[in-house]
Amino acid sequence: MTTEHYVKIHEEYVRWLNILGFSADSVSGFNRNVRVFFDWLENQNVLSITDLTQKHLAKYFEYIQTRPNRLYTGTGLSVSHLNHNFDAIDKLCEFLHQTGLESAPIATNFRLKVDKEARIRNIQPFTQQEIKQLYDSIEQTYSHLDFTQREENHEQMRLTFALFYGCGLRMSEGMKLTMDDIDFDRRTVFVRQGKNYKDRIVPMSEGVFKIVESYVYNFRKRYKLSHNRLFINAKIFLRRRLIELKKACNNPEIQEKRITLHVLRHSIATHLLQNGVSIENIAKFLGHTSLASTQIYTHLI
Secondary structure, eight states: OOOHHHHHHHHHHHHHHHHHTOOHHHHHHHHHHHHHHHHHHHHTTOOSGGGOOHHHHHHHHHHHHHSBOSSSTTOBOOHHHHHHHHHHHHHHHHHHHHTTOTTSOOOOOOOOOOOHHHHHHHOOOOOHHHHHHHHHTGGGSOTTSOHHHHHHHHHHHHHHIIIIISSOOOHHHHHHOBGGGEETTTTEEEEOSOGGGOOEEEEOOHHHHHHHHHHHHHTGGGSOOSSOBSSSSOHHHHHHHHHHHHHHOOOHHHHHSOOOHHHHHHHHHHHHHHTTOOHHHHHHHHTOSSHHHHTHHHHHO
16 A cells, blocks of 8 residues: 555554454454555555445455455355455445445445354364374474574473463464463463453363463563564564465375464364363353354364
């Protein structure tokens, strides 16, 4: 996005969302999605918001539904991701009208229906043996880097497994964790403002506790960081590390599966269910507000 006109509107839009009290995650998502929309408008030579029409929205919605996923080749954007885009653009239309631009398009309220059965079929959790193989393969990654860089990658990858698999955190929950959220005395992780703005406390197993303790005291404290977040890097780095980890595994079944932070969360849920933990306790562990969300895993196994 290079047009100064769009840059200013984008900044005002984000400020407006914050004034309305949207969560940090929602603001971040809307911010990102509207930025992509403005980039697309520039490529279409629509250089002023006053030229925006309902036809442009329809054309853009068609574009993002056919656009390939830039992170995972060979796939398109998920229905959930697409609907988040539609939410952001509708909210932009509302913002434009509230700022006095009466010629702006109205919100479309267009959303794709989530096929729950297809969603279940698309979930491919790793088995307990595959999770172990992935974790054991961490040491085999980034061998081309020097010791310090290699250790940094390995430590954060171990922490990734501890939090997103061992504690079943959502991506946003794990990335927002700060040093203050880790209670080493009680061996718990405090999840602030999870989905639906709910807080919860997640216990750390002995194995998870040792990984987090080692990360904090033997690794993270070496760095003079300008932030208090637990992870020293952004989520895009974690995604890349997971892809590199999958490549390091000499297992065709692992290679065929998609690996993401959320797949690790799916995996621990299925493993807990296989090990006899009740649906109610799994729902509490994962932070689900409805048992219907947790019951998806009964279909997986």
